[in-house]
Amino acid sequence: MLRSGCYLTSDHGTYEHMLEELNVREEEGDGLRPALEVWSMVQSRPEPTLAILTMGKRDASYDADLPRPLVHHRPGPGTPHALPPGCAIVKLNDQHAYLRLPEGHPLCSELAVGDLVGCGISHPCTTFDKWPLLLGVDDDYGVRAAFNTFF
Numbered sequence: 001m002l003r004s005g006c007y008l009t010s011d012h013g014t015y016e017h018m019l020e021e022l023n024v025r026e027e028e029g030d031g032l033r034p035a036l037e038v039w040s041m042v043q044s045r046p047e048p049t050l051a052i053l054t055m056g057k058r059d060a061s062y063d064a065d066l067p068r069p070l071v072h073h074r075p076g077p078g079t080p081h082a083l084p085p086g087c088a089i090v091k092l093n094d095q096h097a098y099l100r101l102p103e104g105h106p107l108c109s110e111l112a113v114g115d116l117v118g119c120g121i122s123h124p125c126t127t128f129d130k131w132p133l134l135l136g137v138d139d140d141y142g143v144r145a146a147f148n149t150f151f
Contacts, residue, residue, distance in 0.1 A: 011036065011124050036127060036134075037118045038067060040097065048108045049101045053117055056095040059130055065122035066092055069099055072107075073116045079140065080118060083107070089119065 011034055040055030060067045066089045071080035086102030099117060101108050121127050128134075128149045136145035 011120065011122050034120050036124050037070065037120055038127065039116055039118045042099075042111060042113050042115045042117060043096070045111065045113060049103050051099040051101065051111055051117070053089075053097040053099055054095070055097045055117075055119065056093055058095060059127075060092070060097075060119065061121050061123045061126035061130075062092050063123055063126050066090075067097060067119035067121050069117055069119050071118045072111060073118070074112070075114065075116065080116075083117075 038055055038060040040053040040059070042051045043054045044052040046052065055067070069083050069087045069089055071082055073080040084102055084105050084107060086105070087107075088100050089097045090100045091098040097119070101111065132149055134147045134149060135143050136147060138144050
């Protein structure tokens with residue numbers, strides 16, 4: 001049984017792990033796929049392997065797992081790029097996330113203040129209550145719908 005919100009979005013953590021066996025048994029389709037991301041901007045680059053993001057405990061769930069960094073994008077034309085293995089949110093405070101980058105990776109010099117970072121979350125229910133409005137997007141991140149949440 002999935003709790004409120006999870007049946008709509010699944011997640012990048014708790015439910016993803018619990019549903020792995022179900023997805024393996026599924027003969028058709030992709031099974032349940034995560035469909036909720038929280039996006040933020042790079043606010044500071046105090047160290048080569050550290051980026052401070054404009055997302056914190058007020059924006060994303062953190063009770064089950066910290067957000068999982070997935071993609072980055074420089075504002076303008078183009079599509080987001082997957083973040084390399086080894087990227088991780090290592091700390092979350094009230095209004096900031098601490099994104100650790102893999103040492104020696106080109107992203108350490110390429111990721112800049114103002115770039116966008118999309119993160120998957122674990123336990124969607126505690127993210128739904130943080131946002132009164134969620135945007136539904138297509139595969140190219142074009143906004144297609146708006147959903148009010150009521151908590």
